[in-house]
């Protein structure tokens with residue numbers, strides 16, 4: 044099962060009471076950010092040579108720019124643009140020149156002219172905005188892509204649509220022994236109702252069906268699948284999961300957490316081709332959103348094979364840092380296996396240098412680990428998935444072996460345990476520069492906010508979740524109360540504390556569209572007009588901060604800030620061109636932005652130079 048964070052299916056508008064409200068105007072308290080426009084002066088050839096050298100200086104960088112010529116005409120020159128470079132002074136430029144996949148000039152149109160030769164392609168940006176490619180540092184591209192290519196229920200909003208999609212898929216795939224897929228939301232079944240086997244039996248009576256929920260924490264199966272797995276009224280629940288049952292013990296057709304495995308182990312495993320097909324689907328989608336680098340938040344050995352296969356064929360149009368999955372059934376002995384995979388599967392655009400530790404569950408089933416009990420649930424405080432003392436030892440050992448640790452932590456106790464573990468590692472090892480980061484960060488105890496900076500831990504938020512939808516209003520706030528709710532997704536406070544914030548989508552749990560995520564980070568309102576009041580408005584961040592979180596800061600998380608993440612001479616030409624300037628539009632329109640062109644190392648991977 045994938046690590047899926049909160050059961051937060053943003054694609055089920057049926058859940059959203061405000062879905063039909065028109066987008067409201069910008070709140071009066073929101074001040075448009077004015078950007079300081081400064082232009083770089085053309086760099087001398089000596090500086091270019093110097094930058095080309097330091098571009099290869101970082102030993103843990105995924106892949107390094109090829110040494111190219113440092114003089115002569117450029118391959119491509121973009122002129123007349125609004126180029127937001129995201130360099131240290133957040134400067135703007137008019138022109139960018141590219142040679143051999145790298146940026147060789149950033150500055151004024153006049154300066155760029157000097158690099159135009161007879162074969163140089165000159166592209167007039169017509170004042171359009173250019174940014175560095177986005178880097179999504181928490182995403183599940185292979186699983187999400189496979190799901191989208193299988194029986195995909197994402198985006199459907201009624202039970203009738205689900206059943207029709209399943210029936211159609213089964214009819215169009217007569218040779219598939221199992222009908223697999225997912226993306227359903229519990230909310231679609233209605234209050235008190237279940238994802239029942241009878242519903243599936245109606246449309247697929249003869250073949251086994253197993254469909255995972257959008258959050259990955261449940262599976263919906265039919266009678267044939269239960270029969271193949273040998274699950275009946277007499278089957279006990281596994282230790283780490285629940286078989287949903289009728290009062291007489293009869294399985295209903297939905298399985299929770301560890302119980303999914305009882306059926307899943309009988310389904311044919313995804314082969315390499317299925318995985319690479321899913322990955323290809325995801326890459327196309329991500330490139331179209333302007334994403335050129337990712338951190339895959341849950342990678343198994345078979346996924347690494349898919350990444351390497353595409354990379355070796357020259358089809359991996361994405362830089363990838365892979366988070367190897369920490370198996371909670373094992374202890375420190377699994378370190379050896381991680382080292383073997385890191386050695387074997389790092390190369391080209393892939394680096395298997397991170398270990399993912401899932402420290403708690405999710406709020407809505409009270410498995411997120413909390414410092415204080417959930418309201419109205421007795422003494423329930425959720426479950427720390429890794430015993431905190433073991434977590435300290437594990438993180439210390441991983442850090443000593445120079446792995447980056449990527450935590451999943453939702454509740455305030457899990458977040459504290461993650462920080463405590465890094466603190467223990469720092470005490471034992473010093474700061475080895477391994478750039479540990481914590482994802483999700485739904486509820487942070489304010490006392491822990493200063494610790495991110497102090498411990499040099501990156502706060503990896505999924506900003507799309509930071510508005511008051513039903514998940515927050517109905518499934519979260521009633522169970523944690525108003526005082527704690529103030530500290531839900533405190534992105535602004537963490538940023539103000541001086542800590543580094545980075546962004547990821549957690550696709551396919553929710554959209555991978557960075558513009559929707561940036562809009563919520565800036566407005567704390569639903570990107571499609573779902574809400575008309577900002578949620579904890581003090582936690583809004585400015586547009587430049589949000590852009591940095593998706594570019595240079597995420598590049599830092601992926602240890603490639605010396606070659607990506609900003610538009611600077613010597614870096615890869617991972618660049619995107621937008622249909623509007625984000626600084627010139629009301630924040631409520633950011634989510635509507637389209638990417639016209641995405642370049643990876645100077646090569647168009649979405650759109651083409653001629654279409655601008």
Ligand SMILES: [Zn+2]
Nearest residue numbers: 046047048340
């Ligand atoms: Zn995730």
